[in-house]
Amino acid sequence: MTAPVLEETYGDKIKARREHIKMDRAAFAAALGKPTQDIEALEENKGAPLTLDTLTAIAGVLGTSLAELTPEFVSDLDDGVSYQLPQDNPIIKGLRAGTNYYTYHCLVRTRTVPKLVPLLLEVNVDDPDAAAFNVGHDAHEVIYCMEGDIHFKWGDPANPREVILPQGSSFYISPGVPHTLTTTKGSGPGKVISINF
Amino acid sequence: MTAPVLEETYGDKIKARREHIKMDRAAFAAALGKPTQDIEALEENKGAPLTLDTLTAIAGVLGTSLAELTPEFVSDLDDGVSYQLPQDNPIIKGLRAGTNYYTYHCLVRTRTVPKLVPLLLEVNVDDPDAAAFNVGHDAHEVIYCMEGDIHFKWGDPANPREVILPQGSSFYISPGVPHTLTTTKGSGPGKVISINF
Amino acid sequence: MTAPVLEETYGDKIKARREHIKMDRAAFAAALGKPTQDIEALEENKGAPLTLDTLTAIAGVLGTSLAELTPEFVSDLDDGVSYQLPQDNPIIKGLRAGTNYYTYHCLVRTRTVPKLVPLLLEVNVDDPDAAAFNVGHDAHEVIYCMEGDIHFKWGDPANPREVILPQGSSFYISPGVPHTLTTTKGSGPGKVISINF
Amino acid sequence: MTAPVLEETYGDKIKARREHIKMDRAAFAAALGKPTQDIEALEENKGAPLTLDTLTAIAGVLGTSLAELTPEFVSDLDDGVSYQLPQDNPIIKGLRAGTNYYTYHCLVRTRTVPKLVPLLLEVNVDDPDAAAFNVGHDAHEVIYCMEGDIHFKWGDPANPREVILPQGSSFYISPGVPHTLTTTKGSGPGKVISINF
Ligand SMILES: [Zn+2]
Ligand SMILES: [Zn+2]
Ligand SMILES: [Zn+2]
Ligand SMILES: [Zn+2]
Numbered sequence: 001m002t003a004p005v006l007e008e009t010y011g012d013k014i015k016a017r018r019e020h021i022k023m024d025r026a027a028f029a030a031a032l033g034k035p036t037q038d039i040e041a042l043e044e045n046k047g048a049p050l051t052l053d054t055l056t057a058i059a060g061v062l063g064t065s066l067a068e069l070t071p072e073f074v075s076d077l078d079d080g081v082s083y084q085l086p087q088d089n090p091i092i093k094g095l096r097a098g099t100n101y102y103t104y105h106c107l108v109r110t111r112t113v114p115k116l117v118p119l120l121l122e123v124n125v126d127d128p129d130a131a132a133f134n135v136g137h138d139a140h141e142v143i144y145c146m147e148g149d150i151h152f153k154w155g156d157p158a159n160p161r162e163v164i165l166p167q168g169s170s171f172y173i174s175p176g177v178p179h180t181l182t183t184t185k186g187s188g189p190g191k192v193i194s195i196n197f
Numbered sequence: 198m199t200a201p202v203l204e205e206t207y208g209d210k211i212k213a214r215r216e217h218i219k220m221d222r223a224a225f226a227a228a229l230g231k232p233t234q235d236i237e238a239l240e241e242n243k244g245a246p247l248t249l250d251t252l253t254a255i256a257g258v259l260g261t262s263l264a265e266l267t268p269e270f271v272s273d274l275d276d277g278v279s280y281q282l283p284q285d286n287p288i289i290k291g292l293r294a295g296t297n298y299y300t301y302h303c304l305v306r307t308r309t310v311p312k313l314v315p316l317l318l319e320v321n322v323d324d325p326d327a328a329a330f331n332v333g334h335d336a337h338e339v340i341y342c343m344e345g346d347i348h349f350k351w352g353d354p355a356n357p358r359e360v361i362l363p364q365g366s367s368f369y370i371s372p373g374v375p376h377t378l379t380t381t382k383g384s385g386p387g388k389v390i391s392i393n394f
Numbered sequence: 395m396t397a398p399v400l401e402e403t404y405g406d407k408i409k410a411r412r413e414h415i416k417m418d419r420a421a422f423a424a425a426l427g428k429p430t431q432d433i434e435a436l437e438e439n440k441g442a443p444l445t446l447d448t449l450t451a452i453a454g455v456l457g458t459s460l461a462e463l464t465p466e467f468v469s470d471l472d473d474g475v476s477y478q479l480p481q482d483n484p485i486i487k488g489l490r491a492g493t494n495y496y497t498y499h500c501l502v503r504t505r506t507v508p509k510l511v512p513l514l515l516e517v518n519v520d521d522p523d524a525a526a527f528n529v530g531h532d533a534h535e536v537i538y539c540m541e542g543d544i545h546f547k548w549g550d551p552a553n554p555r556e557v558i559l560p561q562g563s564s565f566y567i568s569p570g571v572p573h574t575l576t577t578t579k580g581s582g583p584g585k586v587i588s589i590n591f
Numbered sequence: 592m593t594a595p596v597l598e599e600t601y602g603d604k605i606k607a608r609r610e611h612i613k614m615d616r617a618a619f620a621a622a623l624g625k626p627t628q629d630i631e632a633l634e635e636n637k638g639a640p641l642t643l644d645t646l647t648a649i650a651g652v653l654g655t656s657l658a659e660l661t662p663e664f665v666s667d668l669d670d671g672v673s674y675q676l677p678q679d680n681p682i683i684k685g686l687r688a689g690t691n692y693y694t695y696h697c698l699v700r701t702r703t704v705p706k707l708v709p710l711l712l713e714v715n716v717d718d719p720d721a722a723a724f725n726v727g728h729d730a731h732e733v734i735y736c737m738e739g740d741i742h743f744k745w746g747d748p749a750n751p752r753e754v755i756l757p758q759g760s761s762f763y764i765s766p767g768v769p770h771t772l773t774t775t776k777g778s779g780p781g782k783v784i785s786i787n788f
Contacts, residue, residue, distance in 0.1 A: 003647045003648045003651050004647075004650075004651040020729070020787075021708050022697060022710065023697075024683055024684075049644075050643055051642065051643060052640070052643050052646065053594070053640075055643065056595075057594040060595040060702075063700045065661070065663055065702065066661035067659075067661045068705050070656070070657035070661055071657070072656055072658075073650070073656060079351065080370065080371035080373075081351050081352075081358070081369065081371065081374060083349070083360060083362060083367065084368070085362070085366050086363065086365030089365075092614065092615055093615075106612065108339070108367040110654070111654050112371070114656060114659050116337070116339065117613070118392075119613065139611070140310060140394070142304075142394075144304060144315070144317070154277065154278050155276045161276050165282070166282065167283070168283030169280060169283055170281050170304035170305040171278060171279065171280035172279045172305050173277065174278065174309070176277070177276070177277035179278075193390050195315075195339060195392045195394075196611075197392075197394045200447070200454045201450075201453075201454040214508075217511060217531070218500065218511050219486045219498040219500060219511070219513065220484070220486065220500075221487075224484065246446070246447075248445065249443070249444055249446050249449065250397070252446065253398075254397045257397050257398040260504070261508035262464070262467060262508060263461075263464035263465070263467075264460075264462075264466075265461075265508050267460035267464055268460070269459055270454070270459060270460075287421065289417065289418055303416060303417075307457070308454075308458060308459065311457065311459060316416065334414070335414070336414070393414075471763075471765055472752070473745065474746070474765035475746075475762060475764055475765065475768060475770075476763045477754060477760060477761065477762035477763075478762070479759075480759030480760055483759075501733075501761035502733070502762055504763050510731070510763070512733050512735070514735070534704060534707070536707065536709050538698060538709070540737070548671065549670045549671070549672075555672070557674060559674060560676065560677065561677075562677030563676050563677055564675050564699040565673065565674035565675070566668075566672065566674070566701050566707070567671065567672055568672065570671075571671035571672060573672075587784050589709075591731070
């Protein structure tokens with residue numbers, strides 16, 4: 001897969017930051033221990049390719065984060081939309097507690113909303129006593145119970161809250177809250193739509 | 198339905214803002230055209246109930262927005278989670294172009310994430326030529342095609358983009374992009390999960 | 395002082411939120427325990443003036459915060475700028491530890507940036523042993539020492555960090571860090587510019 | 592100057608993102624065209640140093656921005672504070688319209704608040720007719736007039752707003768608004784404190 005295209009150049013981002021803090025090229029070059037013509041080349045996107053080490057030193061000298069100096073990619077949306085056919089869904093086995101706990105069907109994503117991770121989850125374990133918790137996500141999560149009855153546990157794994165949610169139920173999980181899903185005992189597998197954002 | 202409980206009092210929010218701008222009670226009272234003891238009562242949550250007009254005048258004097266002075270509600274989550282059984286889903290007819298275009302089944306929501314509006318949509322119109330656009334949403338939207346093949350149009354209603362998405366497809370719509378869903382011609386109704394956030 | 399003008403109406407904000415969650419007027423009216431024509435009047439900004447209690451109940455029913463329903467004020471900027479002459483600076487005595495610890499000259503503010511509180515501070519206490527801490531601010535603070543040498547303490551009041559900063563020095567204080575300024579012992583009063591943002 | 596220390600490793604950030612999108616190491620390796628043991632080495636911060644090109648390809652495969660994969664630096668604050676003595680202020684000549692328009696004395700900055708750029712500005716041009724506009728800043732700006740009377744222009748350079756602000760005045764400039772300062776005609780140089788945030 002070819003790398004996606006950047007919206008701006010590193011040279012532009014670096015120059016914009018340098019000017020924002022009223023630093024001239026001579027002072028910038030001196031602080032980096034480089035000749036001034038190297039700085040010209042850098043900001044005009046010529047010369048030797050930028051290394052991660054140099055970018056880190058530059059962020060230090062310009063008093064900002066690496067994130068502030070890294071350009072965005074051009075959007076991967078098509079007039080504001082992205083779609084994905086089911087045959088193109090990546091399928092991942094989610095191993096937990098030594099078993100194929102969930103099977104993840106990864107739905108459409110977009111670089112413009114990195115936190116958005118929509119999934120169709122096959123819930124493969126039909127024994128709530130065999131439930132295995134995660135540590136919670138660094139994102140919100142909303143779930144729709146598409147097939148089967150879901151036995152949902154959340155909170156402190158040593159003393160969890162729990163509820164049985166029949167097909168058609170929906171639930172929201174706050175960031176950082178540990179949780180786990182199985183189907184009800186002996187009821188076979190289930191399916192949920194899980195949207196993380 | 199009883200009003201939910203506020204996390205703080207208006208008196209606390211007003212006093213915090215007044216102190217933040219280093220204004221004393223006498224100056225505050227004078228600017229509002231009220232006696233100083235009224236301000237004491239206000240900040241201690243005694244005295245006459247606060248009116249919207251007074252709160253607006255206060256925001257003006259304290260140089261801030263009404264939003265900055267309004268307290269939050271206590272969370273409606275249950276140890277970080279909220280769930281909803283299908284029989285409790287409000288069902289709303291979505292009228293558009295003079296027909297029952299969509300039927301919305303409203304899934305779980307939480308006050309802690311006001312922009313989150315998860316829905317199960319019945320797509321009732323099976324004629325793409327009868328498609329009627331919205332103006333787009335002030336939110337992101339991700340859709341999973343649960344039943345039926347969806348004929349999806351987006352962009353400029355006069356010259357839209359379009360695609361037919363079979364059952365199991367998923368798509369993302371950026372904020373502000375007009376769009377509309379029908380099922381494919383003559384194929385009967387369909388169902389999608391639509392998560393706005 | 396007359397209350398500033400709102401950019402939108404409450405009716406518009408309420409209607410936008412109701413539509414966002416796909417709730418129709420009948421369901422909204424029922425949940426509020428009001429007749430449907432009251433809701434029409436409300437959303438069209440006619441009828442009885444809105445009370446804070448009703449707005450609170452509405453926020454509850456519409457599953458959002460009061461802040462989300464309160465309109466913004468029109469900008470108080472003049473082609474993007476606001477200025478203030480020194481004779482218009484409000485002057486506030488800052489009482490702390492029973493003395494006139496600071497005298498605050500309040501510089502220009504703007505409703506568009508509520509957290510911005512620029513001040514000229516007269517530092518009146520010239521005895522570091524008489525220093526009295528605040529609890530820190532819910533904002534960033536940057537200080538320029540205009541006149542006099544400043545004895546600056548910060549951190550844990552029981553065991554503070556401290557430094558003497560001569561005229562021309564500058565310092566930054568992170569949100570929530572307790573601090574206090576006096577001038578150096580017996581040196582008379584000082585003056586700093588303090589920008590909270 | 593030595594590069595500042597990172598709070599996390601690239602391996603940690605990459606692994607966290609890969610797991611967030613439910614991608615396993617084999618799929619990740621395949622998408623990058625690398626052997627799986629290279630991915631193990633990468634995520635455990637062993638093996639060959641990461642290049643900017645590889646990081647860009649990784650961001651593409653993991654559907655996120657470079658900024659999301661770059662770690663933060665450890666804070667440069669000292670118990671929440673940073674200070675700077677006047678002799679350590681970098682001094683930069685601001686060339687504009689072929690003259691030494693401003694002299695910038697750069698005050699304290701902190702990596703934790705990259706947008707904060709506090710300055711003491713010497714305003715060297717005392718002829719409003721020789722005023723030269725900038726294009727505005729990607730930041731808020733508040734100014735205190737410390738010495739001299741400032742002739743301030745803003746808005747459209749072809750048809751600007753203007754005002755004379757005596758010593759002790761203060762003004763706020765919204766992001767993106769072009770502006771320029773001189774002192775009043777023939778009055779010699781002036782000094783302002785300018786805080787960009
Ligand atoms: Zn989860
Ligand atoms: Zn939509
Ligand atoms: Zn302070
Ligand atoms: Zn400026």
